[in-house]
Amino acid sequence: MASRGEAGPGRDDADSERGRERRAMVRQQLQARGIRDTAVLAAFAELPRHRFVPEAMQALAYADQALPIGGGQTISQPFVVAEMLELARVCPGARVLEVGTGSGYQAALLAEMGAQVHTIERLPALARRSRALLQALGYTEVALRQGDGSLGWPEAAPFDAILVAAGCPEPPPPPLLEQLAEGGRLVIPLEAGGYQELTVIIREGDAYRRERCEACAFVPLIGAHGWPESGA
Numbered sequence: 001m002a003s004r005g006e007a008g009p010g011r012d013d014a015d016s017e018r019g020r021e022r023r024a025m026v027r028q029q030l031q032a033r034g035i036r037d038t039a040v041l042a043a044f045a046e047l048p049r050h051r052f053v054p055e056a057m058q059a060l061a062y063a064d065q066a067l068p069i070g071g072g073q074t075i076s077q078p079f080v081v082a083e084m085l086e087l088a089r090v091c092p093g094a095r096v097l098e099v100g101t102g103s104g105y106q107a108a109l110l111a112e113m114g115a116q117v118h119t120i121e122r123l124p125a126l127a128r129r130s131r132a133l134l135q136a137l138g139y140t141e142v143a144l145r146q147g148d149g150s151l152g153w154p155e156a157a158p159f160d161a162i163l164v165a166a167g168c169p170e171p172p173p174p175p176l177l178e179q180l181a182e183g184g185r186l187v188i189p190l191e192a193g194g195y196q197e198l199t200v201i202i203r204e205g206d207a208y209r210r211e212r213c214e215a216c217a218f219v220p221l222i223g224a225h226g227w228p229e230s231g232a
């Protein structure tokens with residue numbers, strides 16, 4: 001659980017314009033489209049998304065869209081992030097790996113939900129910025145590493161859930177499958193012949209069961225078990 005004391009990062013602006021925009025986002029973009037997990041909804045209601053986007057983009061922080069965060073990368077559309085969190089079925093205390101820290105927003109949501117969060121970002125500048133922001137907002141227990149997340153984080157495994165926030169070729173990275181706990185859930189956008197399909201892979205002993213969800217569009221996962229750097 002994140003150790004932030006009584007004053008959480010969003011509580012101070014609950015009555016402000018940003019607070020109102022955030023509540024509207026939760027109602028209109030998440031609840032109206034079927035997000036039901038109360039822990040997911042509460043985390044979105046709490047977290048100041050505008051702090052995770054560049055200053056020039058803050059007026060759009062609660063809009064129904066992905067936004068650029070630098071380095072050619074994006075913070076995903078709120079609904080897509082909520083859907084991934086709901087599919088991951090994160091419980092308080094769960095060990096969770098996120099691949100693709102980006103802005104740090106999803107990692108902070110996971111911490112709000114009480115998960116033990118490990119997150120990996122490939123790009124050094126984004127990793128530095130997210131680490132500083134997560135610290136500043138009080139998410140001191142989020143473990144963040146810069147590197148190739150397609151290799152997972154073997155020393156911290158097994159994970160109850162792994163969320164990959166970047167589009168991945170088939171087959172899914174073997175290290176991520178190996179690092180799932182029994183019953184663990186890998187939520188991953190997988191290449192499906194010209195488009196990506198958000199997929200949940202559930203570990204059942206030595207077997208892995210797949211549930212296909214819906215078409216999606218993420219930036220590419222670049223790494224040893226992802227796309228090559230130039231050909232993505």
Ligand code: SAM
Pocket residue numbers: 073074075076099100101102103104105106107120121122123126147148149150165166218219220221222223224226
């Ligand atoms: N979850 C992020 C957030 O809340 O802002 C959004 C992630 S963004 C859609 C995808 C991120 O994955 C980018 O920051 C990109 O640099 C990163 N990425 C791509 N390949 C990666 C890899 N092999 N390991 C770690 N991060 C990777």
